[in-house]
Amino acid sequence: MFRRLIFEDSAALFTLVAFITAVSIFVSISWRAIRMKRPQLAHSEQLPFAIPTPAARHDTDTTA
Amino acid sequence: MPARKITVEFNDKVVRQFLLASVIWGAVGMLVGVLIAAQLRYWQLNFDLPWLTFGRLRPLHTNALIFAFVGNMMFAGVYYSTQRLVKARLASDFLSQLHFWGWQAIIVAAAITLPLGFSRGKEYAELIWPINIAVALIWVVFAVNFFWTLARRREPTLYVGIWFYIATIITVAMLYIVNHLSIPTGLLHSYPLFGGVQGALVQWWYGHNAVAFFLTTPILGIMYYFVPKAAERPVYSYRLSVIHFWSLVFVYIWAGPHHLLNTALPDWLQTLGMTFSLMLWAPSWAGMLNGLLTIRGAWDKLRTDPVLKFFAVAVTFYGMSTFEGPLLSIKAVSALAHYTDWIVGHVHSGTLGWNGFMAAGMIYWLLPRLWNRPLHSLALANLHFWLGLVGILLYTAAMWTSGITQGVMLNATAEGGTVLAYSNFIETVTTIRPMMLMRLIGGGLYLVGWFLLIYNLWKTVAGAQAVNGSIEVFDDAGEIRADEKLSLVGTFLSPPVAFSILAVGFSCAWMFGNDFLSIAGLVALMLCVVAAYAHFESRGKKWASWWDRLLVNTAPFTILVVIAVAAGGLVQIIPTVLVHRAANVEDRRQIPYTPLELAGRDLYVSEGCHNCHSQMIRTLVPDVLRYGDYSRLGESIYDYPFQWGSKRTGPDLARVGQKYPNIWHYRHMENPRSVSAGSTMPNYPWLLTKATDTAALPGKISAQRMLGVPYPAWSPAEVFADVDAQAKAIADDLRAAGAAVAPDRQIVALIAYLQKLGKFETVAPAKAAAR
Numbered sequence: 001m002f003r004r005l006i007f008e009d010s011a012a013l014f015t016l017v018a019f020i021t022a023v024s025i026f027v028s029i030s031w032r033a034i035r036m037k038r039p040q041l042a043h044s045e046q047l048p049f050a051i052p053t054p055a056a057r058h059d060t061d062t063t064a
Numbered sequence: 065m066p067a068r069k070i071t072v073e074f075n076d077k078v079v080r081q082f083l084l085a086s087v088i089w090g091a092v093g094m095l096v097g098v099l100i101a102a103q104l105r106y107w108q109l110n111f112d113l114p115w116l117t118f119g120r121l122r123p124l125h126t127n128a129l130i131f132a133f134v135g136n137m138m139f140a141g142v143y144y145s146t147q148r149l150v151k152a153r154l155a156s157d158f159l160s161q162l163h164f165w166g167w168q169a170i171i172v173a174a175a176i177t178l179p180l181g182f183s184r185g186k187e188y189a190e191l192i193w194p195i196n197i198a199v200a201l202i203w204v205v206f207a208v209n210f211f212w213t214l215a216r217r218r219e220p221t222l223y224v225g226i227w228f229y230i231a232t233i234i235t236v237a238m239l240y241i242v243n244h245l246s247i248p249t250g251l252l253h254s255y256p257l258f259g260g261v262q263g264a265l266v267q268w269w270y271g272h273n274a275v276a277f278f279l280t281t282p283i284l285g286i287m288y289y290f291v292p293k294a295a296e297r298p299v300y301s302y303r304l305s306v307i308h309f310w311s312l313v314f315v316y317i318w319a320g321p322h323h324l325l326n327t328a329l330p331d332w333l334q335t336l337g338m339t340f341s342l343m344l345w346a347p348s349w350a351g352m353l354n355g356l357l358t359i360r361g362a363w364d365k366l367r368t369d370p371v372l373k374f375f376a377v378a379v380t381f382y383g384m385s386t387f388e389g390p391l392l393s394i395k396a397v398s399a400l401a402h403y404t405d406w407i408v409g410h411v412h413s414g415t416l417g418w419n420g421f422m423a424a425g426m427i428y429w430l431l432p433r434l435w436n437r438p439l440h441s442l443a444l445a446n447l448h449f450w451l452g453l454v455g456i457l458l459y460t461a462a463m464w465t466s467g468i469t470q471g472v473m474l475n476a477t478a479e480g481g482t483v484l485a486y487s488n489f490i491e492t493v494t495t496i497r498p499m500m501l502m503r504l505i506g507g508g509l510y511l512v513g514w515f516l517l518i519y520n521l522w523k524t525v526a527g528a529q530a531v532n533g534s535i536e537v538f539d540d541a542g543e544i545r546a547d548e549k550l551s552l553v554g555t556f557l558s559p560p561v562a563f564s565i566l567a568v569g570f571s572c573a574w575m576f577g578n579d580f581l582s583i584a585g586l587v588a589l590m591l592c593v594v595a596a597y598a599h600f601e602s603r604g605k606k607w608a609s610w611w612d613r614l615l616v617n618t619a620p621f622t623i624l625v626v627i628a629v630a631a632g633g634l635v636q637i638i639p640t641v642l643v644h645r646a647a648n649v650e651d652r653r654q655i656p657y658t659p660l661e662l663a664g665r666d667l668y669v670s671e672g673c674h675n676c677h678s679q680m681i682r683t684l685v686p687d688v689l690r691y692g693d694y695s696r697l698g699e700s701i702y703d704y705p706f707q708w709g710s711k712r713t714g715p716d717l718a719r720v721g722q723k724y725p726n727i728w729h730y731r732h733m734e735n736p737r738s739v740s741a742g743s744t745m746p747n748y749p750w751l752l753t754k755a756t757d758t759a760a761l762p763g764k765i766s767a768q769r770m771l772g773v774p775y776p777a778w779s780p781a782e783v784f785a786d787v788d789a790q791a792k793a794i795a796d797d798l799r800a801a802g803a804a805v806a807p808d809r810q811i812v813a814l815i816a817y818l819q820k821l822g823k824f825e826t827v828a829p830a831k832a833a834a835r
Contacts (some may be wrong), residue, residue, distance in 0.1 A: 001123070001667065017320065022314060022315055022318075022340070025311075026311050026559070029307055030307050032611045033304075034303060036306070040615075044223060044224070045292075045302040047221065047223040048223070048225075048289050048292050050219065051151065054433055054436075
């Protein structure tokens, strides 16, 4: 009877398909992340420390 | 030729500039926040001055803290960490300076225009079109500088923090440009391209993701760099950070419709927004746990190190507010919480706790290193921490109490749900007054803490020598091996991407095709899934190598981020824009405003009335009992911009038209308390004396016609004649009721608009079906 309502019956599929797509991507990425090699991970997680940073007083002074 | 070892000096000057700007604008934004919080408790603090009223200052507060405070802090953090993570100086000193000064000029322009009432009437998107163009241009400058730096990097691997920065740059550009598309009617005014339900959807696609991609993803990138640095240990789980990134980036963009639950937004969109909001729990908490567990083994440092204290609490607030957000996105919870202070409390636990404390931690960490001098006072930094923390807790507790009180009172019914338990809206306003005071105290404490940071900063850097970091590095260190390179074509021809594209295409054929195409699409989709599995089993190495190459190739990585963030928006916006047009609506359709009503509406937008009044009666019994029949999609289809609102400090106005006589509105705007005892609304005396800008109306009506509003092809003379006739009728009515006012005053136009609200034409179902 109403165009908007008729459309919405099929549009509701978006919710389902979107959910499945999101879950698929989540599973794929999780799989790839779990399969990342140890040296690759070690290299990546050490990147913030690749350049030494000068210490600030409160980093080392534990009596303050 | 053997590789040369070179010394790279980082551009830390621009980092210092952005850091100082963030501190200063943060103070301004917070000060305005405290003032408007005080106005909600003591209406007299509006001072009867147009540029100091709540409706104009609230956008200044939000814009200042989002774009000026967090924006500048984000740029400082991004530029500092990126240079070190990729072992390269920022690509261009000129672009860096253009970025800094351009951004500050935008902030100054916003700080001038918003209090003067120049507003687009959309939350966090209030700035007028010339400023928006400047924002887009400066953002491009930022993007060019950033990606150019990545192109010159001397470290092939892109750290996860860089991923978050890439997602930020791409997504904010997309959101900002689409939501700010407008048709100018003059140098200072425009109408947005999307109105009504389309405007609402696009606005909250933008608004929600402004939180996601301006206030969250860049700060997560900063977290992944600065928390490990402060804790002196690597991120707890790099694997978890990978999952965190991709799931957050993909899921976040879909959640915007949760701002429109129980409204006239089509139900499938509401369900989509709610579902994806609930799914956000997982990636958000993955990030929070990863951040907090990074401090494992270093908890003892929290006793002495204010930086880690700020970071630990900031990440905790990230977890708490991202728990609360999905909770509030459940339709039943939203029915209670939406339009109340609970939402305000939720937003502030994110901005004060997560953004504000991350900013403070980062600033305290950077100060000694950027100026080569120990922090002036650890004790003051610790005092800042405790003042800020107590301030946030007081603030959020006040807002929770106030919001839940409002929700419960406004939704309470009696006699079997047939009458309202608290029929007068003002009852809630007076009940929550003590909480408004508590909020003011909480916000005040937070501001005092921030002033301590400013004092500490000043004492630390005054007379200190600014220093730029430097490293020695081989000049070919960033070269990617030939077998690791991934071309743009290769990106799309790689098995995971190719199969995904095919699957999406076949899904579309299945969903939208006619009988044969639909079945063919379904069959092809199933075959595609089987083929993908078979390919993965037989050529698994190709899939794995594609992933490895993706991690070191910026352009393909960025393209996949674009696809991930665009997907959610396209799925929601395209059907809404194509289908929910005026020609398709059923039941009720808005009657276009007369020229005088349109002028009154522009005044309503300019004064920021939507900051306190919604125009959307939800499909909930208490809403209908209080305000009248629920709002239909078609009843705001010609509203550019839509004014559904997000907060009810005052009552909904969707059907206020003809509810009161003209003189009531006149007295109400002159002094709200004269007709509504206990009201906290400001006085608007200038509306009674200032003239309406009718000269611009022919141009504005032409713009509305371009947008699809069915105005006749009026000549300017016809427009002015229509204005004069309607204004005279209202002025005569006011005079008869005892208020002498000239027909050309703003109050007359505003009354014309308010009296129109709720008027509609009925569209017969048969007529709609025939289209």
